[in-house]
Amino acid sequence: MQKNIILAGVGGQGILSIAAVVDQAALKEGLNIRQAEVHGMSQRGGAVQSHLRISDREIFADLIALGNADLILSVEPLEALRYLPWLAPGGRVVTSLDPFVNMPGYPTMEEIMSELGKTERPVLVHAAELAREAGSARASNMVMLGAGAPFTGIEQGRLEEAIGALFGAKGQEVVDINIRAFRKGLQLSNI
Amino acid sequence: MNRQLLLGAEAVAQGALDAGISGVYAYPGTPSTEITEYIQRSKHSRESGVRSSWSTNEKTAYEAALGMSYAGKRSLVCMKHVGLNVAADPFINSAITGVNGGLVLAVADDPSMHSSQNEQDSRVYGRFAMVPVLEPASQQELYDAMFHAFDLSEAVRLPVVVRMTTRLSHSRSGIDRRTPLGQNPLKAEYAPERFVLMPHNARVQYRHLLDLQPMLEELSESSFLNETVEGGGAVGVIAFGIGCNYVMEARRDHGIDCRVLKIGQYPLPRRQVNELFDACSTVLVVEEGYPVYEELFRGYFGSAKIRGRMDGALPRAGELTTDLVAAALGVKLTGTAAVPGIVVNRPPELCKGCGHRDMFEAINLVIREHADHHVFSDIGCYTLGALPPHNAIHTCVDMGASITMAKGAADAGLRPAVSVIGDSTFAHSGMTGLLDAVNDHSPLTVIIGDNATTAMTGGQHSSASGSKLVDLCRGIGVEAEHIRIIVPLKTHLAENVAVLREEFDYDGVSVVIAQRECVESAAKKKRRAAATGQ
Ligand SMILES: Cc1ncc(C[n+]2csc(CCOP(=O)(O)OP(=O)(O)O)c2C)c(N)n1
Ligand code: SF4
Numbered sequence: 045m046q047k048n049i050i051l052a053g054v055g056g057q058g059i060l061s062i063a064a065v066v067d068q069a070a071l072k073e074g075l076n077i078r079q080a081e082v083h084g085m086s087q088r089g090g091a092v093q094s095h096l097r098i099s100d101r102e103i104f105a106d107l108i109a110l111g112n113a114d115l116i117l118s119v120e121p122l123e124a125l126r127y128l129p130w131l132a133p134g135g136r137v138v139t140s141l142d143p144f145v146n147m148p149g150y151p152t153m154e155e156i157m158s159e160l161g162k163t164e165r166p167v168l169v170h171a172a173e174l175a176r177e178a179g180s181a182r183a184s185n186m187v188m189l190g191a192g193a194p195f196t197g198i199e200q201g202r203l204e205e206a207i208g209a210l211f212g213a214k215g216q217e218v219v220d221i222n223i224r225a226f227r228k229g230l231q232l233s234n235i
Numbered sequence: 236m237n238r239q240l241l242l243g244a245e246a247v248a249q250g251a252l253d254a255g256i257s258g259v260y261a262y263p264g265t266p267s268t269e270i271t272e273y274i275q276r277s278k279h280s281r282e283s284g285v286r287s288s289w290s291t292n293e294k295t296a297y298e299a300a301l302g303m304s305y306a307g308k309r310s311l312v313c314m315k316h317v318g319l320n321v322a323a324d325p326f327i328n329s330a331i332t333g334v335n336g337g338l339v340l341a342v343a344d345d346p347s348m349h350s351s352q353n354e355q356d357s358r359v360y361g362r363f364a365m366v367p368v369l370e371p372a373s374q375q376e377l378y379d380a381m382f383h384a385f386d387l388s389e390a391v392r393l394p395v396v397v398r399m400t401t402r403l404s405h406s407r408s409g410i411d412r413r414t415p416l417g418q419n420p421l422k423a424e425y426a427p428e429r430f431v432l433m434p435h436n437a438r439v440q441y442r443h444l445l446d447l448q449p450m451l452e453e454l455s456e457s458s459f460l461n462e463t464v465e466g467g468g469a470v471g472v473i474a475f476g477i478g479c480n481y482v483m484e485a486r487r488d489h490g491i492d493c494r495v496l497k498i499g500q501y502p503l504p505r506r507q508v509n510e511l512f513d514a515c516s517t518v519l520v521v522e523e524g525y526p527v528y529e530e531l532f533r534g535y536f537g538s539a540k541i542r543g544r545m546d547g548a549l550p551r552a553g554e555l556t557t558d559l560v561a562a563a564l565g566v567k568l569t570g571t572a573a574v575p576g577i578v579v580n581r582p583p584e585l586c587k588g589c590g591h592r593d594m595f596e597a598i599n600l601v602i603r604e605h606a607d608h609h610v611f612s613d614i615g616c617y618t619l620g621a622l623p624p625h626n627a628i629h630t631c632v633d634m635g636a637s638i639t640m641a642k643g644a645a646d647a648g649l650r651p652a653v654s655v656i657g658d659s660t661f662a663h664s665g666m667t668g669l670l671d672a673v674n675d676h677s678p679l680t681v682i683i684g685d686n687a688t689t690a691m692t693g694g695q696h697s698s699a700s701g702s703k704l705v706d707l708c709r710g711i712g713v714e715a716e717h718i719r720i721i722v723p724l725k726t727h728l729a730e731n732v733a734v735l736r737e738e739f740d741y742d743g744v745s746v747v748i749a750q751r752e753c754v755e756s757a758a759k760k761k762r763r764a765a766a767t768g769q
Contacts, residue, residue: 054581055583063407067240067407068240071238071240071409076408076409077240077407077408077409078406078407078408079406079407079408080402080405080406080407081405081406081407082349082405083265083266083268083269083350083405083693088583088584088585088586088616088619089581089583089584089586090581090582090583090584091580091581095406103408104479104480104481104483104484104487105480105481105483105484105556105557106402106403106406106477106480107402107556107557109484109485109488109556109557109558109561110556110558110568110571111569111571112488122577122578122579122581123581125574125575125577125578126574126578128571128572128573128574128575129571129572129573129574130571131571131572146581146584147579147580147581147582148579149579150579151577151578151579155577156577159575159577213766214766
């Protein structure tokens with residue numbers, strides 16, 4: 045078992061929480077993990093990405109080689125496109141459709157959809173809307189994790205357990221909202 | 236013990252704690268900051284009294300760590316690569332004095348300059364000082380290497396450098412821990428012949444350092460960080476630190492059979508290197524950083540046998556990847572999808588509501604009344620003032636340089652001479668430059684963006700802000716009526732513009748302190764208060 049996942053988004057959108065959940069779940073599974081993330085300058089509204097690798101064999105490199113990502117999981121549609129050179133043949137793009145516009149020249153949604161459409165069966169998610177339905181717009185990253193979950197190679201129960209552990213300190217209500225958000229995302233991808 | 240998921244930086248911290256340090260000394264700097272932050276958060280370090288608050292700069296940090304070692308205890312000192320330029324004086328000289336308790340310098344380099352001004356390679360400093368350098372390749376190795384580093388430091392009585400890079404420092408992996416060691420007892424001995432570096436002592440000590448070198452090489456031969464991975468073929472690889480990961484990955488992905496010598500401890504293990512060069516007709520040198528050892532292997536007249544960053548087999552600059560190493564090993568890579576043309580850059584920006592925004596707005600309004608409107612600046616969040624929409628600053632070189640460069644330009648006749656610096660940077664190395672300006676009566680306005688934190692690196696405690704900053708400027712000799720405090724807020728714009736105009740026109744040293752808390756750290760405080768209030 046080996047999965048190479050690129051998590052993408054904008055600083056402050058919560059991709060490191062997604063990473064933390066997958067990491068914990070993978071650790072519980074006894075898998076090897078490497079998860080490279082971006083700290084520092086690029087956090088202030090800049091593009092951020094994390095290379096997440098889980099495997100039952102030894103993992104050498106912290107970075108995924110070009111054309112080797114099984115999944116690009118993005119919480120922002122333009123950011124999903126930024127990492128296409130890493131996508132493996134047959135790899136999947138799962139992205140939120142909520143644009144985060146903080147720079148000039150942001151393309152139109154039509155242009156973005158057309159590029160996303162060139163990838164294999166992209167999973168396109170109205171994450172903020174589903175998160176609000178689940179109880180909080182802030183849980184859209186967990187909606188996205190749910191939508192990406194079937195491609196991570198880790199079972200639902202393990203991921204939900206890890207969500208519980210991550211948000212546990214904030215009380216049961218926050219845990220419930222995030223689990224609901226996760227399941228709403230999962231429904232979209234479960235084929 | 237349970238496997239723990241740690242960043243490379245955190246593995247260094249946990250390794251140092253488990254190896255029995257009594258203190259960590261550091262000034263923040265990406266990608267090294269998380270080492271000290273982890274120790275500050277750790278329950279173990281609170282319970283066992285491991286000292287861990289931030290130092291004012293890397294030089295003060297290094298010297299304090301040396302003092303703790305003098306007193307017999309194990310100490311860790313951490314910094315980013317450019318921090319070692321600041322700490323270079325005590326670092327180089329501590330190789331001459333030697334140490335008592337283990338002293339380990341964890342230094343984090345930033346190839347590709349993800350958040351730095353350059354990509355200097357700290358291994359050069361290690362060679363320069365002639366001390367052992369460890370370069371672990373994984374988070375687990377980093378953890379294990381800390382035990383080794385402290386033992387080694389005490390065995391050879393030298394500081395030991397642990398070098399890592401951004402990629403390793405900021406990547407997580409599962410770590411298996413060992414049984415923690417206790418701290419050393421207090422044991423300060425009089426040894427002026429080692430620690431008083433007057434020439435007659437220093438010459439003896441330097442001779443001793445030179446005489447130690449063969450033994451250090453011998454120790455590298457048996458280090459767990461240096462190993463040969465067997466393989467066939469005429470091409471061999473010598474791979475250093477994290478560079479080895481990309482070699483191993485490329486080797487497995489592309490089914491390449493080649494011999495690999497992995498180096499994680501310096502000085503180089505001469506026998507192992509000789510074996511590789513004897514066995515292979517071509518050797519690819521894979522270094523994450525400068526081609527330090529490649530250049531050494533090639534020698535002045537070059538060698539056709541050697542491939543690497545200097546002949547274009549690998550790029551001369553920037554971080555390595557599996558793909559780059561695979562290509563250097565002769566793999567023809569198939570093209571992958573391109574980034575679509577519509578994908579524009581998303582540069583970082585100052586947070587919404589950040590006081591630096593209002594500070595720049597006021598500065599821009601006043602400075603542009605002048606034909607010459609150069610603004611000398613420094614390193615911190617406010618460096619983003621160089622980008623649109625602010626376009627407000629024109630220099631950023633090294634910490635503290637805003638004041639001294641503005642002073643030099645003022646001395647040359649430039650008017651107005653304006654410097655913009657943060658509170659943490661002012662404490663780090665701005666103060667001494669201000670003293671120069673005061674002593675010289677250089678006409679200069681220093682604007683300190685005092686947001687009461689070291690924001691750029693994630694909001695660490697700042698050594699001087701608020702009233703302490705005012706007192707410092709006063710103590711340095713800036714006249715009280717030319718130390719002005721403004722509040723960088725929209726509603727204060729007219730007032731702030733008036734203050735700046737007056738001080739730009741003043742023919743002497745003035746300081747304008749723009750005082751408003753970083754909104755990001757205020758929000759963090761609120762979240763923390765809410766969490767503990769529950
Ligand atoms: C010698 C050196 N040490 C550390 C750093 C990393 N660094 C860059 S700016 C900065 C501090 C910025 O704090 P401050 O001046 O208060 O500005 P702020 O970010 O809060 O606006 C640090 C630690 C560096 N670039 N050079
Ligand atoms: S972190 Fe603080 S100082 Fe930095 S940009 Fe944001 S508000 Fe401004």
